[in-house]
Amino acid sequence: MRFDVPADFVEIHAAVGELCARFPAEYWRALEPDGYPEEFVAALTENGWLAALIPEEFGGAGLGVAAASMILETINASGCNSGACHAQMYTMGSVLRHGSAEQKAEYLPKIASGELRLQAFGVTEPTAGSDTTSIQTTAKRVGDGYVIRGQKIWTSRALHSDLMLLLARTTPTDQVEKKTDGLSMFLLDMRTAGDRLEIRPIQTMMNHATTEVFFDDVEVPATALVGEEGKGFRYILDGMNVERILIAAECIGDGRWFVEKAARYASERVVFGRPIGMNQGVQFPLARAHAAIEAADLVRHKAAWLFDEGKPCGAEANMAKFLASEASWAAANACLDAHGGYGFAAEYDVERKFRETRLYSIAPVSNNLVLAYIGQHVLGMPRSY
Amino acid sequence: MKIAVCVKHVPEGTSRIDPGTKRLDRAGEGALNHFDANAVEEALRLKGDSDTEVVAVSLGPQKALDSLRKALAMGADRAVLVSDDAAAGSDLVATSRLLAAALAKEEPDLVLFGQQASDADGAVLWAAVAERLGRPVVSQAMELSVDGGTVHVKRQTEHGYDTIEAPLPAVVAVSDAINEPRYPSLKGIMGAKKKPQDVLSLADLGVDAGDAGEAGSRTTVLALGDPPARADSQKIEDDGNAAQAIVDFLAEKRLI
Ligand SMILES: Cc1cc2nc3c(=O)[nH]c(=O)nc-3n(C[C@H](O)[C@H](O)[C@H](O)COP(=O)(O)OP(=O)(O)OC[C@H]3O[C@@H](n4cnc5c(N)ncnc54)[C@H](O)[C@@H]3O)c2cc1C
Ligand SMILES: Cc1cc2nc3c(=O)[nH]c(=O)nc-3n(C[C@H](O)[C@H](O)[C@H](O)COP(=O)(O)OP(=O)(O)OC[C@H]3O[C@@H](n4cnc5c(N)ncnc54)[C@H](O)[C@@H]3O)c2cc1C
Numbered sequence: 001m002r003f004d005v006p007a008d009f010v011e012i013h014a015a016v017g018e019l020c021a022r023f024p025a026e027y028w029r030a031l032e033p034d035g036y037p038e039e040f041v042a043a044l045t046e047n048g049w050l051a052a053l054i055p056e057e058f059g060g061a062g063l064g065v066a067a068a069s070m071i072l073e074t075i076n077a078s079g080c081n082s083g084a085c086h087a088q089m090y091t092m093g094s095v096l097r098h099g100s101a102e103q104k105a106e107y108l109p110k111i112a113s114g115e116l117r118l119q120a121f122g123v124t125e126p127t128a129g130s131d132t133t134s135i136q137t138t139a140k141r142v143g144d145g146y147v148i149r150g151q152k153i154w155t156s157r158a159l160h161s162d163l164m165l166l167l168a169r170t171t172p173t174d175q176v177e178k179k180t181d182g183l184s185m186f187l188l189d190m191r192t193a194g195d196r197l198e199i200r201p202i203q204t205m206m207n208h209a210t211t212e213v214f215f216d217d218v219e220v221p222a223t224a225l226v227g228e229e230g231k232g233f234r235y236i237l238d239g240m241n242v243e244r245i246l247i248a249a250e251c252i253g254d255g256r257w258f259v260e261k262a263a264r265y266a267s268e269r270v271v272f273g274r275p276i277g278m279n280q281g282v283q284f285p286l287a288r289a290h291a292a293i294e295a296a297d298l299v300r301h302k303a304a305w306l307f308d309e310g311k312p313c314g315a316e317a318n319m320a321k322f323l324a325s326e327a328s329w330a331a332a333n334a335c336l337d338a339h340g341g342y343g344f345a346a347e348y349d350v351e352r353k354f355r356e357t358r359l360y361s362i363a364p365v366s367n368n369l370v371l372a373y374i375g376q377h378v379l380g381m382p383r384s385y
Numbered sequence: 386m387k388i389a390v391c392v393k394h395v396p397e398g399t400s401r402i403d404p405g406t407k408r409l410d411r412a413g414e415g416a417l418n419h420f421d422a423n424a425v426e427e428a429l430r431l432k433g434d435s436d437t438e439v440v441a442v443s444l445g446p447q448k449a450l451d452s453l454r455k456a457l458a459m460g461a462d463r464a465v466l467v468s469d470d471a472a473a474g475s476d477l478v479a480t481s482r483l484l485a486a487a488l489a490k491e492e493p494d495l496v497l498f499g500q501q502a503s504d505a506d507g508a509v510l511w512a513a514v515a516e517r518l519g520r521p522v523v524s525q526a527m528e529l530s531v532d533g534g535t536v537h538v539k540r541q542t543e544h545g546y547d548t549i550e551a552p553l554p555a556v557v558a559v560s561d562a563i564n565e566p567r568y569p570s571l572k573g574i575m576g577a578k579k580k581p582q583d584v585l586s587l588a589d590l591g592v593d594a595g596d597a598g599e600a601g602s603r604t605t606v607l608a609l610g611d612p613p614a615r616a617d618s619q620k621i622e623d624d625g626n627a628a629q630a631i632v633d634f635l636a637e638k639r640l641i
Contacts, residue, residue: 010451011574014416015458018568048571061571071571 008063012070019043020078025349028081032352034201036160036209041085044075045114050088053242054096058104059112065242066304069249076253077260079349081356083208083250087119087157090246091165093239094185098227103187107163120161120190122152122213123236130369131385132167133179133233137215139168139186146170146186146225148218154363156210158199164188164213167232176230185232186224193218206355240365241307244317247360248300251324254357255293258331261350262286262338269340276338285334292327299323315378322370325360332357386437386531388428389493391484391514392421392456394449395504407606408474409504417452420499422459422566424559427529428497429460429567438462440491444472444483450582457577458569464582465491471587471594476602481513483597486590488518495536498558500525508558515556523549524558 023040031037044050052068054060068089072082092111095103095118110116128134137150148168158164164187171182190197198214227235263286266277276282303316332354336343343350361367375381395418401410417425428439441456443449444467453464467487475483488496496518501508508524515522527546528539536555540547541562569577587597595601621630635641 007451008574011454011458011569012571014455015569015571015574022568046570047568052571061575063571063575 006067008067009070012067013074015047016049016071016074017078019047019049020075020080023080025079028079028352029346029349032207032346034203034207034209037081037084040080041088041160042114044085045088048112050085050114051112053089054092054108054112058096058108060108064304064308065245066301066308069246069300069304072246073249073253073256076250077256078253079257079353081207082253083206083356083359084157084160085119086246086250087121088114088117090239090242091118091121093242094165094226094235095187097238098185098231098235099187102223103226107187116163117157117161118163118165118187120155120158120164122155122158122164122166122188124154125151126153126212130366132236133183134173135167135169135183137166137168138172139170139184139220141170142219145219145221148186148188148215148220150215152213152215154202154210155199155213156208158190158211158213159201160209162189162191164190165226167236170229170232180233182230183232183236184229185226185235186220187226188218188220188224193220206352206359208356208359241303241313241317243364244321245300245303245307245313247364248296248303248317248320248324251321251328251357251360252293252297252300254353255289255296255324255328255331257353258328258335258350258357259286259290259293262331262335266338276340282338285330285337289327289331289334292323292330296320296323296327315374318370318373321360321365322367322374325357325367328357329361386431386435386495387440387491387493388431388437388495388497389440389442389488389491390421390424390428390456390461390497391488391511392425392441392443392452392499393418393502393504394443394445394452395502400504402609404609406474407609411446411448415448415451417455418499418502418504419566420501420503420559420561421452421456422499423561423563424497424499425456425459425461426564426566427526427559428495430564431495431529431531432460440465440493442484442487442491443467444475444480444487446473447584450584453582454577455569457580457582458573459567460573461580463580466582466584467587467590468584469587469594469597471600472597474599474602475597476604477507477509477513478603479597479601481510481517482601483587483590483592484510485514485517486592487585488514490590492554494553495531496520496554496556498556500558500560511556511558518554518556520554520556521551522556522558523551526557526559527562529557529559529563 049071051060052063056062075082111118125135139146139148166186166188170184176182196216196218199211202210266282267275269276300320303313303320306313335350339350342348372385376383394415397414397416403410439461441453441461441464443453467483498511523538525541526538527541530537534553536551538549540549541560621627
């Protein structure tokens, strides 16, 4: 087993860090509560960072997931927030793996250049929640295309995306053998969907540009179908490992930001005549958080390595996301505690990052569901959900 | 046109002097000297879409390739590293000799330097190299353009600026006010791996080991010491009359 850090990672970390340094804390503070970081996303796009996973033949950099995850880790560790644009990096994976040659040729180069934004992913619905196969949104075959009817919720960045990857039921549940059949994946062009598509922003506790989306008989051409009809659920699962690994990397970046910020503050802040960091009550939670982040980081790199080697990585990708989101949350808490009252003040940025990182225990998949996966698929216990 | 940019790999963070060798400790992480990033940027700006070749040149340990790769990732076409155990510990005189030898091989029309290196802040190397090459040198460049065989430089001074012209080939040291360096793009980083990176030894340059490193240096570090402690100082508390007290003090010392 080797643990040396590839030169690529060091270069990526340095270059992304330099870019992020031009988007300091004041920039992010000014965006609260619901501004979109247009300039930051544009800078990442222009410099090719969001095209990291797109193969070179389609205009991307053709990096593996391990290297791509370094980009997002660095963004979050720099105090910036990947949430505004991480999906531009990986949502295209479904088109890449399951799309037709025409779809790939039409969309991937434009996604790589940033001319087209594919960073909206419509899966979650109000009634189905974590139980994805129970979604109610339907796509009916009519003439040359499909008609989509239903509602999505928490469709992030839909107002900052041209295309949406959408999961809809094409065969009713009572006509399929398994609930996982009969779901299909569509690449919906929101620019031409007309006013039968309605997108409403949702106010949330962190700035994540998330929305609810209503489909009132939205017509799409048959060419919008990705892969085979009825196999959409499998395609979604297939993209999840990458998403889990990348989200884990963001959490690790957050965790590093919290621990570093708190360690510095605790070493400088003097009360009772000495730095507060001299108290184990302050120091140990930070040391503990650091250790947890390092452990999560190893699982994340293992998962990424497995993925890049083309080996199964479901267990590791899920565990990485679980461990990293727990670690970043512990780090966030320790950082807030170490800052005392000042942690609540917006100008310290702790409360902002605290709100941002809390999301990842629940989305894109709730940690309970990750544990249910590990219990069933790794430990072979009875299915609990 | 061919532009050579001299770049230095400098220690990151606070630098430490090794008391044994009396040299700067270069064992830790390093990075491209930020003044040199301005020089690389200026070379790339001059290049624009033209077929001008930009060559980044450095003298240093193998690790200096990291900084050269950054110059390549920013857009330089080629990198040359002069690296040789016998070159370790070179002072200004020896360093300028080695760099001048490497530059003489390249025969560039324009040599760019950053104003100074952030580790030693010498701000003299470009003058020494220009002297060895027998070329005109302009420092503190805050604006730079080339037309035909002439380089035009707006040179920052204490009171304003000088406008200077010099015939090519020439050496120019740029100030950090000249531009804002670009950061490497992902494509740039990936592309840098495919660009030529030559490592040259003293033998490749035709320089004797005796003319490099400590043997080829003219300065010797005898001892290191802390700066003297500040002499007695007087503290004026502001009880409403601080301004008057300062004026009286300065007047007493005949400073105003
Ligand atoms: C800011 C934000 C952005 C999002 N972006 C997107 C997006 O872009 N696209 C998208 O499709 N979705 C998105 N989501 C949705 C996200 O994936 C879901 O919120 C998440 O999967 C949980 O679903 P839910 O909110 O319906 O919770 P529910 O499914 O209602 O779950 C509520 C709680 O019950 C627990 N629970 C449910 N079932 C079980 C069980 N069987 N065993 C144990 N515990 C259980 C869950 O763990 C959770 O704690 C986003 C959500 C948020 C908050
Ligand atoms: C919203 C808000 C409202 C407030 N309202 C008021 C108010 O109305 N009036 C008022 O007077 N104050 C008020 N405060 C101030 C509040 O009482 C202080 O924030 C609190 O006492 C902590 O002090 P501090 O923020 O200076 O943290 P610090 O004293 O700097 O402590 C920082 C961290 O170090 C730890 N620490 C410090 N010393 C030790 C030690 N010896 N051993 C172990 N751990 C240690 C602390 O537990 C904490 O985790 C308010 C604060 C907030 C955030």
